Amino acid sequence: MARGRGRRRRIDPLKLFVFHHLLSSVPEEMGATLLRSSFSPNIRERRDFSCAIFDAHGRMIAQASHLPIHLGSTPMSVEAARERIAMGPGDTVVLNDPYAGGTHLPDITFVSPVFLPGSRRPDFYCANRAHHADVGGVEPGSMARVPDVHGEGLRIPPVRLLRGGRIDREVLSLFLSNMRVPSEREGDLLAQGSTNRVGAARLLELAREHGGRELRARGDDLLDWCERLTLEFLSTLPDGVATHEDELEDGGDDMRRFARIRVRLEKSGGHLVCDFSDTDARPGSSLNATRAVTVSAVFYVLRLFLPAFAPANAGILRPILVRTKPGTLVDAAYPSGVASGNVETSQRIVDVLLGALARLLPGRVPASSSGTMSNLTFGGPVPGCAATRLPFAYYETIAGGAGASRVGHGAHGVHTHMTNTRNTPIEELETAYPVRVLELSLRRGSGGKGEHRGGEGLLKRLLFLEPAQVNFVGERHVNGPSGARGGGSGKIGGLRVRRPQGRRGWRAFRGRFSGSLAPGTELEVRTPGGGGFGVS
Numbered sequence: 001m002a003r004g005r006g007r008r009r010r011i012d013p014l015k016l017f018v019f020h021h022l023l024s025s026v027p028e029e030m031g032a033t034l035l036r037s038s039f040s041p042n043i044r045e046r047r048d049f050s051c052a053i054f055d056a057h058g059r060m061i062a063q064a065s066h067l068p069i070h071l072g073s074t075p076m077s078v079e080a081a082r083e084r085i086a087m088g089p090g091d092t093v094v095l096n097d098p099y100a101g102g103t104h105l106p107d108i109t110f111v112s113p114v115f116l117p118g119s120r121r122p123d124f125y126c127a128n129r130a131h132h133a134d135v136g137g138v139e140p141g142s143m144a145r146v147p148d149v150h151g152e153g154l155r156i157p158p159v160r161l162l163r164g165g166r167i168d169r170e171v172l173s174l175f176l177s178n179m180r181v182p183s184e185r186e187g188d189l190l191a192q193g194s195t196n197r198v199g200a201a202r203l204l205e206l207a208r209e210h211g212g213r214e215l216r217a218r219g220d221d222l223l224d225w226c227e228r229l230t231l232e233f234l235s236t237l238p239d240g241v242a243t244h245e246d247e248l249e250d251g252g253d254d255m256r257r258f259a260r261i262r263v264r265l266e267k268s269g270g271h272l273v274c275d276f277s278d279t280d281a282r283p284g285s286s287l288n289a290t291r292a293v294t295v296s297a298v299f300y301v302l303r304l305f306l307p308a309f310a311p312a313n314a315g316i317l318r319p320i321l322v323r324t325k326p327g328t329l330v331d332a333a334y335p336s337g338v339a340s341g342n343v344e345t346s347q348r349i350v351d352v353l354l355g356a357l358a359r360l361l362p363g364r365v366p367a368s369s370s371g372t373m374s375n376l377t378f379g380g381p382v383p384g385c386a387a388t389r390l391p392f393a394y395y396e397t398i399a400g401g402a403g404a405s406r407v408g409h410g411a412h413g414v415h416t417h418m419t420n421t422r423n424t425p426i427e428e429l430e431t432a433y434p435v436r437v438l439e440l441s442l443r444r445g446s447g448g449k450g451e452h453r454g455g456e457g458l459l460k461r462l463l464f465l466e467p468a469q470v471n472f473v474g475e476r477h478v479n480g481p482s483g484a485r486g487g488g489s490g491k492i493g494g495l496r497v498r499r500p501q502g503r504r505g506w507r508a509f510r511g512r513f514s515g516s517l518a519p520g521t522e523l524e525v526r527t528p529g530g531g532g533f534g535v536s
Helices: 013-037 074-084 169-176 182-210 212-234 291-304 339-360 426-432
Strands: 049-055 060-063 092-095 107-114 124-131 159-163 240-249 258-268 271-275 320-323 375-380 392-397 435-442 458-464 468-473 494-498 506-509 512-517 522-526
Touching (some): 013 060, 013 124, 013 182, 013 212, 049 074, 060 074, 060 212, 074 092, 074 107, 074 124, 092 182, 107 182, 124 182, 169 182, 182 212, 258 339, 291 339, 339 375, 339 468, 426 435, 468 522, 494 512
Parallel strands (some): 271 320
Antiparallel strands (some): 049 060, 049 124, 092 107, 092 159, 240 258, 258 271, 375 392, 375 468, 468 512, 494 506
């Protein structure tokens, strides 16, 4: 729980607010660059990426309004890059290693140093993280349920992809040789590299206008400001202990086994300890989340309770201690699989944190949202099948219902908590891939009952026109998202497959599916609704 420097300095609040927006504009422009220059629908349309800037010490000082799961965990990737590689001007380090600050293998992070004129060491760092539709592994989409990380795709330790501003073609070739649809992967990777160059150019412009010393000082002030806002929130919590636990459906198709995540919050004065040490271990499962993911969830939950105008930077975590036990679901140990931990376990960590805070802040915490990202991946050609197209790989998360709160009903069909992506437009999906969208609609009545109703989940039905290998990972298919203050639970999610005519009808699956689908097969996903709030 590091303390801020110079917290007793007199700070001009107007100047502080101006620099908050000046620095935040840099990652926002980086995001706009990545959006316009990327190749894959997952990045270009769904906006599954995040951008941030860091100071010379690797502390995040500004981020764009992108994905919480990325932004709270990227600092550990920046730390790993700084520790392992001495970066010079024009260098860019790339990594996705879950055991070096990463989340899961499809999330590839670019870290680039920024040298102000006359500096021998980096003054700032630009970083962006994007989810690639495929990075190799057993199945297209790199989200397979396999015993360990080696079956999930290409694992990249911190390595230079750009040296002195030039692409290392040998390293790039190594990456692309292990990924499906290499032309698309190359386009997205180069777009990420260009994104950091834009961020560096904007920081240099700010330094020319305001001076490097001023820019660095205001970064320090923003960290201190965010710490003070966090301390103000902690002052509203009573001293004491609050616990909560929730489960993940870790039992395969029958879903009869559950894995528990447990948190113990201990509030004492201006400090908060978030202790997850009693969480279950699940070796051989892909539900393991890295410590970076767990810290990211803590960062996100705390940000929820800060004022809307507050920046989101490393200052939030200064008064916080996060305890985890290596080898558990919230602190993956090599070689545990992590593909689902990033997307599903992260959501449940948020649920248990909010559940514990609800005991300390009665009535202020909303009901549970859908609690899953409902991950769908598919690709082809399928080995052994005649295919008329080039290889393809697709990934998306499907929105659900948001939990209701004391101020109103939950939102319908939205991505909640650790995800903040968009829906892939039907026109884009049908143009780029051999599928047709037969239905995309709200699941009426799926939100939990209460004084305020939970948001509705979605129903999405696809028809596959060519052979495809399909994988689905979802949660809340056994027990629905819980209500709050007497509100009802949201309806559980659902998944079913209907083979072409002449075979059996619909076959239901609970939360997990992996298989080869023939042309003419339909797949339907129903996402959970949000919990209700209050007695109706």
